Amino acid sequence: MRHQLIVALIAFSLICGYGCQPESGVEHDAVLMTVGQRELRQDEFNRAYRVYRAAYGASQEEDPTVERASKLRFIQQLADQLVLLEYAHDIGVEISAEGLDNAVEDIRAEYPDDLFEQMLLENAINFHDWKESLRVRYVIDKLVRQELASNVQITEEDIAHYYENQASDQLSERSTTEGEAADQVDQMIIEQLRRQKTEEAYAPWMEDLKNRYPVKIDQTVVKQIIANNGVSEDGGEGRVR
Secondary structure (H helix, E strand, O other): OHHHHHHHHHHHHOOOOOOOOOOOOHHHOOEEEEEOOEEEEHHHHHHHHHHHHHHOOOOOOOOHHHHHHHHHHHHHHHHHHHHHHHHHHHHOOOOOHHHHHHHHHHHHOOOOOOHHHHHHHHOOOOHHHHHHHHHHHHHHHHHHHHHOHHHOOOOHHHHHHHHHOOOHHHHHHHHOOOHHHHHHHHHHHHHHHHHHHHHHHHHHHHHHHHHHOOOEEOHHHHHHHHHHHOOOOOOOOOOOO
């Protein structure tokens, strides 16, 4: 899990504009998308996508149709992330330097010897860039908690409905639990319901943000990105909005 977090942050650091330079000339430096004052270039996407594929073990011989869909999906994920960052900036959501330093130390403490540094080195990412990408992730997490999770209300009816839909053996186990243990179970249920309601609220909230912060995506660059997959460009399914 921690390894995936490290690699995911590495991928994100490649698309946030933190000192990344085009790796093979101007032809790969076209702007893929723009959100407010933020830009994501084709070269940054390509580098991020390679790390993303490596992190999840994608095969080099992956079916072209699957590869094409994967790239389109990744483009949309990055567009959503840039929208969230622009909104967070506008409403002043940030992470303190002390909080970020503590988070860095917590992560590094879980790696023996110099394994943490080795992982960064293997992916050609310096520590400063990785730390900045961690800050970005924490900003987005804080934004979601502030705007969605903290506003979720869990009612007695929600809890009762949860128990009504559980298997009989789970209900029997809960009925025999007493005292502090029962309170812990109730708290776990509340947190589970809170996560569920937050997830349900996320899609319409995100859609509203994308209307307020429109993403401009150059479809010509999108076609260049997926051109090597050997898949026809006909039809609207390959269009990223």
